[in-house]
Amino acid sequence: xxxxxxxxxxxxxxxxxxxxxxxxxxxxxxxxxxxxxxxxxxxxxxxxxxxxxxxxxxxxxxxxxxxxxxxxxxxxxxxxxxxxxxxxxxxxxxxxxxxxxxxxxxxxxxxxxxxxxxxxxxxxxxxxxxxxxxxxxxxxxxxxxxxxxxxxxxxxxxxxxxxxxxxxxxxxxxxxxxxxxxxxxxxxxxxxxxxxxxxxxxxxxxxxxxxxxxxxxxxxxxxxxxxxxxxxxxxxxxxxxxxxxxxxxxxxxxxxxxxxxxxxx
Numbered sequence: 001x002x003x004x005x006x007x008x009x010x011x012x013x014x015x016x017x018x019x020x021x022x023x024x025x026x027x028x029x030x031x032x033x034x035x036x037x038x039x040x041x042x043x044x045x046x047x048x049x050x051x052x053x054x055x056x057x058x059x060x061x062x063x064x065x066x067x068x069x070x071x072x073x074x075x076x077x078x079x080x081x082x083x084x085x086x087x088x089x090x091x092x093x094x095x096x097x098x099x100x101x102x103x104x105x106x107x108x109x110x111x112x113x114x115x116x117x118x119x120x121x122x123x124x125x126x127x128x129x130x131x132x133x134x135x136x137x138x139x140x141x142x143x144x145x146x147x148x149x150x151x152x153x154x155x156x157x158x159x160x161x162x163x164x165x166x167x168x169x170x171x172x173x174x175x176x177x178x179x180x181x182x183x184x185x186x187x188x189x190x191x192x193x194x195x196x197x198x199x200x201x202x203x204x205x206x207x208x209x210x211x212x213x214x215x216x217x218x219x220x221x222x223x224x225x226x227x228x229x230x231x232x233x234x235x236x237x238x239x240x241x242x243x244x245x246x247x248x249x250x251x252x253x254x255x256x257x258x259x260x261x262x263x264x265x
């Protein structure tokens with residue numbers, strides 16, 4: 001395998017995942033897809049990680065989507081290299097298809113989020129964008145479609161008419177327009193991007209981690225049901241929260257007028 005094209009940094013309870021191909025606008029080749037899958041595996045199974053941040057190296061792109069140059073040369077690769085890529089693909093489980101990923105994920109968008117990059121951002125729970133960021137699903141302009149759930153998520157997250165206006169034209173939307181459509185939580189100056197994101201991190205960490213996960217599961221699974229069914233359905237993460245030490249710690253800390261000491265159990 002060639003040199004790593006991503007970074008995973010654990011800072012306390014937070015995993016920072018960076019797409020690290022700035023020379024290629026952090027576009028997704030087989031190795032980067034595979035490495036991201038490995039990082040999300042670690043976030044999912046490591047109980048000491050309570051949330052994750054995804055961003056791109058440099059200030060031009062979060063992720064410009066699929067590496068079309070790789071697709072162009074893929075046909076000329078030898079059998080050994082093809083076998084490596086095929087093995088990576090078989091082992092890759094993208095965030096886009098982890099329908100009920102248990103922990104919060106924040107996209108810190110520092111530039112272009114196009115195609116697969118936009119699909120990755122939409123798979124996150126919160127999006128913080130720099131003012132110069134732009135979003136889009138330009139696949140039809142390349143004879144493709146946004147098949148990594150983009151054609152489905154954009155309509156659900158914005159409404160049908162705005163989504164079709166962008167998807168059928170391949171147009172880009174500005175960060176401010178994405179904010180107007182409810183796709184983005186906040187738009188800030190580039191030099192405030194990390195600070196703003198850190199504010200969300202701090203507030204999430206101030207909450208009980210099991211309560212955060214129960215909230216996320218209840219919302220995401222509940223959206224698949226009619227409202228009464230969503231309300232009456234039992235969620236595994238909520239059962240776990242109810243039995244946890246943290247469920248007792250929260251009221252106790254409030255009564256004792258002190259910050260809670262969350263254990264995540």
